Amino acid sequence: MARAPLLRIGKLCKSFAAPVLTDIDLAFDTGEIVALTGENGAGKSTLSKLIAGLISPDSGEMLLGGERFSPRSRVDAERSGVRMVLQELSLVGTLSVAENLQLGAIPHRFGFIDRDAMNARARAQLALLGLDSIDPELPVSELGIGQQQLVEIARGLSGDVKLLILDEPTAMLTAREVEELFRQLALLRGRGVTIVYISHRLDELQRIADRVVVLRDGRLACDRAMAEVSHDEIVRMMVGHDVHEDEDRPRRASGRELLRVANFSGGLVRDASLAVHAGEILGLAGLVGSGRTELLRLIFGADQKSTGDLWLGGRPARIRNPTDAVAQGVGLLTEDRKSQGLLLGQALAMNLTIAHLSTVSRKGWIDGGGEERTAQQWKQRLRIRSKDSAQHVDELSGGNQQKVLFARWLHRDCQVLLLDEPTRGVDIGARADIYAELDALAKAGKALLVVSSDLRELMTLCDRIAVMSAGTLVQTFERGEWTEQALLAAAFSAYAQTMNMATDKAAS
Amino acid sequence: MKQALGLPLALLALVVGFGLTSEYFLTRDTFIAIANDIPALTVMAVGMTFVLIIAGIDLSIGSVLALSAGLTAVAMQSWGWNLPGAATLGLACGLFCGTLTGAVTVAWRLPSFIVSLGMLEIARGSAYLVTDSRTQYIGGAIGGLSTPLWFGISPAFLLALAIVVASHIVLRKSVFGRYLVGIGTNEEAMRLAGIDPRPWKVIVFALMGSLAALGGLMQLSRLEAADPNAGVGMELQVIAAVVIGGTSLMGGRGSVLNTFFGVLIVAVLEAGLAQIGASDPAKRVITGCVIIVAVLLDVYRNRRKRG
Ligand SMILES: Nc1ncnc2c1ncn2[C@@H]1O[C@H](COP(=O)(O)OP(=O)(O)OP(=O)(O)O)[C@@H](O)[C@H]1O
Numbered sequence: 028m029a030r031a032p033l034l035r036i037g038k039l040c041k042s043f044a045a046p047v048l049t050d051i052d053l054a055f056d057t058g059e060i061v062a063l064t065g066e067n068g069a070g071k072s073t074l075s076k077l078i079a080g081l082i083s084p085d086s087g088e089m090l091l092g093g094e095r096f097s098p099r100s101r102v103d104a105e106r107s108g109v110r111m112v113l114q115e116l117s118l119v120g121t122l123s124v125a126e127n128l129q130l131g132a133i134p135h136r137f138g139f140i141d142r143d144a145m146n147a148r149a150r151a152q153l154a155l156l157g158l159d160s161i162d163p164e165l166p167v168s169e170l171g172i173g174q175q176q177l178v179e180i181a182r183g184l185s186g187d188v189k190l191l192i193l194d195e196p197t198a199m200l201t202a203r204e205v206e207e208l209f210r211q212l213a214l215l216r217g218r219g220v221t222i223v224y225i226s227h228r229l230d231e232l233q234r235i236a237d238r239v240v241v242l243r244d245g246r247l248a249c250d251r252a253m254a255e256v257s258h259d260e261i262v263r264m265m266v267g268h269d270v271h272e273d274e275d276r277p278r279r280a281s282g283r284e285l286l287r288v289a290n291f292s293g294g295l296v297r298d299a300s301l302a303v304h305a306g307e308i309l310g311l312a313g314l315v316g317s318g319r320t321e322l323l324r325l326i327f328g329a330d331q332k333s334t335g336d337l338w339l340g341g342r343p344a345r346i347r348n349p350t351d352a353v354a355q356g357v358g359l360l361t362e363d364r365k366s367q368g369l370l371l372g373q374a375l376a377m378n379l380t381i382a383h384l385s386t387v388s389r390k391g392w393i394d395g396g397g398e399e400r401t402a403q404q405w406k407q408r409l410r411i412r413s414k415d416s417a418q419h420v421d422e423l424s425g426g427n428q429q430k431v432l433f434a435r436w437l438h439r440d441c442q443v444l445l446l447d448e449p450t451r452g453v454d455i456g457a458r459a460d461i462y463a464e465l466d467a468l469a470k471a472g473k474a475l476l477v478v479s480s481d482l483r484e485l486m487t488l489c490d491r492i493a494v495m496s497a498g499t500l501v502q503t504f505e506r507g508e509w510t511e512q513a514l515l516a517a518a519f520s521a522y523a524q525t526m527n528m529a530t531d532k533a534a535s
Numbered sequence: 536m537k538q539a540l541g542l543p544l545a546l547l548a549l550v551v552g553f554g555l556t557s558e559y560f561l562t563r564d565t566f567i568a569i570a571n572d573i574p575a576l577t578v579m580a581v582g583m584t585f586v587l588i589i590a591g592i593d594l595s596i597g598s599v600l601a602l603s604a605g606l607t608a609v610a611m612q613s614w615g616w617n618l619p620g621a622a623t624l625g626l627a628c629g630l631f632c633g634t635l636t637g638a639v640t641v642a643w644r645l646p647s648f649i650v651s652l653g654m655l656e657i658a659r660g661s662a663y664l665v666t667d668s669r670t671q672y673i674g675g676a677i678g679g680l681s682t683p684l685w686f687g688i689s690p691a692f693l694l695a696l697a698i699v700v701a702s703h704i705v706l707r708k709s710v711f712g713r714y715l716v717g718i719g720t721n722e723e724a725m726r727l728a729g730i731d732p733r734p735w736k737v738i739v740f741a742l743m744g745s746l747a748a749l750g751g752l753m754q755l756s757r758l759e760a761a762d763p764n765a766g767v768g769m770e771l772q773v774i775a776a777v778v779i780g781g782t783s784l785m786g787g788r789g790s791v792l793n794t795f796f797g798v799l800i801v802a803v804l805e806a807g808l809a810q811i812g813a814s815d816p817a818k819r820v821i822t823g824c825v826i827i828v829a830v831l832l833d834v835y836r837n838r839r840k841r842g
Pocket residue numbers: 043044047065066067068069070071072073074114412413421422423424425426427452454841842
């Protein structure tokens with residue numbers, strides 16, 4: 028192309044304790060969508076944060092529209108039209124959706140917040156992503172994490188933007204929300220906005236991106252037109268070897284029933300019943316906000332159910348709180364790793380062993396050597412990338428944080444494991460590792476209940492898939508019976524019904 | 536975590552600085568005076584370190600100190616109790632106050648700031664009631680705790696030192712300490728990891744109350760009297776020492792050993808300023824500045840580490 032690129036990056040370097048990015052040379056043209064991918068810890072988020080002004084480079088330079096660009100802060104970058112949607116959620120939980128959407132530019136009259144204007148503007152922003160159902164006056168903390176992610180994206184889409192960076196925006200979104208997002212991104216591209224799109228879902232990247240940039244160990248491994256490279260090639264450039272995901276597996280042999288819940292209600296969830304057997308992986312599919320996470324939390328005792336009975340290993344059991352659950356061999360890997368999983372500011376080893384300290388302590392005293400060995404074992408087994416086991420988890424990349432939490436529950440060795448988005452943010456190679464671990468758990472006779480927004484993931488992993496829609500379990504599919512269409516149709520079914528009822532009411 | 540060198544260096548600088556300005560500072564008497572002055576402050580600062588680590592705060596400790604000391608004195612003077620009985624009663628009283636603060640905080644999910652503010656008033660009022668609003672003299676009855684053993688060092692100082700060492704090890708090496716750090720870092724994450732934070736939090740406040748009572752006994756033994764006004768404002772002095780020692784008010788980070796350095800810095804500052812003839816108001820201004828500088832240094836250190 029003859030025209031000068033929108034953003035040119037030259038010899039950009041950044042190191043923390045060790046070099047993270049080395050000599051990055053890149054150019055982004057006006058109105059293109061660039062896929063940025065690479066292994067966990069390759070430096071994608073770091074590169075984005077450099078561009079968006081959250082951190083500053085050690086050396087190298089950036090030119091935006093031909094002029095030197097060295098933003099001192101995120102706000103500074105936003106003033107130049109460079110916006111970023113962070114990998115980790117950064118909304119203010121106590122503020123309303125509308126306030127969060129317009130943080131920094133809240134409309135006011137005579138020094139007072141102009142609530143009507145603010146809410147109207149928020150509704151327009153939400154409508155862009157088809158989020159008409161979210162009330163702009165609701166405090167953000169009352170939204171599910173998937174919805175929070177959508178609000179965060181909506182904030183990024185609005186305003187005067189020339190370059191938009193999305194750091195794993197779809198890690199927790201289901202097909203429907205992804206469609207809405209892609210429609211908006213196409214519109215933005217049409218208006219000449221440049222988009223950098225970070226994701227580990229290669230099929231998404233291939234659908235939307237014009238160009239693909241792969242980082243490997245902080246260096247540029249590939250920068251080519253998307254049409255020129257195949258799926259397998261990208262995978263090889265990312266992880267250095269082929270990765271096979273096999274959807275056509277026979278159903279696992281399942282044993283006795285380990286978990287049964289009957290007529291669970293509470294919050295969004297109404298009258299949910301299901302059973303998981305030893306050696307079996309049961310999937311839980313549904314749209315964002317359909318109550319999947321809530322159901323897991325009710326089973327685990329993290330939230331109080333209003334009704335429902337529970338059996339563990341065939342015997343009636345009571346789980347009043349998570350402590351009860353864990354004591355009886357039930358674990359929950361939460362979806363919101365920052366606020367509900369990680370002990371930020373503490374060592375990797377501590378994060379890993381905290382749920383099962385008895386394995387690394389004697390008579391109430393921690394065995395430092397034993398803890399170090401345990402941490403090293405898990406670090407190698409799951410290929411967690413960190414300086415050492417004392418490194419604080421907030422310094423790890425998103426995917427590596429996820430692996431730490433996954434390791435925490437593997438180490439706990441539960442009979443029944445509830446997993447909410449177990450592969451959130453992990454790269455293709457690590458995802459295969461996690462699948463293998465889950466498969467091994469099932470083979471060892473554990474019962475697993477997996478929530479995922481990625482239908483393909485559930486179809487790869489599970490022996491049965493139960494579909495949730497608007498808080499109820501609508502249908503359960505056996506392996507071999509399901510198709511993507513059938514699962515999606517089931518996920519929509521209860522919403523379609525309420526819509527029909529609403530139109531019926533309106534008509535009568 | 537590695538022991539930072541900043542605090543010992545700051546302490547050394549203070550000692551050298553005062554040594555240069557006042558010819559009487561670098562004498563045995565000064566150090567003995569400091570050593571015998573700080574036991575109460577030290578044991579309470581140890582307790583406060585634990586409280587801050589779980590992201591709580593206890594403002595009632597000055598009052599609890601006065602109440603426990605008052606109760607012990609009255610039991611000996613007016614009710615004719617023997618020393619062990621009366622001392623046990625004082626400690627039990629501190630334990631009770633702390634447990635109550637902790638239990639109410641946990642049961643109703645209130646900020647400990649508010650609950651302990653209530654306890655501050657309750658314990659102070661009770662101290663007046665118990666002592667009839669009069670200073671209770673007990674003579675040398677428990678002087679043993681502060682009679683110098685060797686080189687002018689009292690058993691109280693040795694006890695405080697032992698508590699510092701033991702608590703430091705507990706916080707670093709025990710499962711209990713690990714849980715406290717986890718709770719202060721992310722209470723919800725701990726709950727979801729299957730660890731119920733509530734009993735641990737109550738234990739920490741109970742410990743704090745008991746240590747405040749112990750501080751009361753130490754003062755009682757040294758002053759030979761229980762003043763219902765004892766320990767007014769002491770909670771702030773204790774928190775200042777802990778914060779100078781680098782413990783975070785946000786929870787999850789702190790060290791008992793560093794707290795001890797914080798206590799020493801506060802005590803040396805106090806003694807040194809008095810010796811060079813600083814007025815009381817000037818002393819307070821300077822101490823205030825030191826607190827702010829200490830916190831700034833801590834913030835700066837953390838930022839630089841994060842890059
Ligand atoms: N503040 C920090 N201090 C030390 N190291 C850091 C810090 N932030 C990032 N790193 C390191 O830099 C490397 C790159 O991290 P980055 O978050 O950019 O990876 P990423 O490509 O976004 O990975 P993911 O796919 O897991 O999100 C990691 O090894 C990480 O440990």
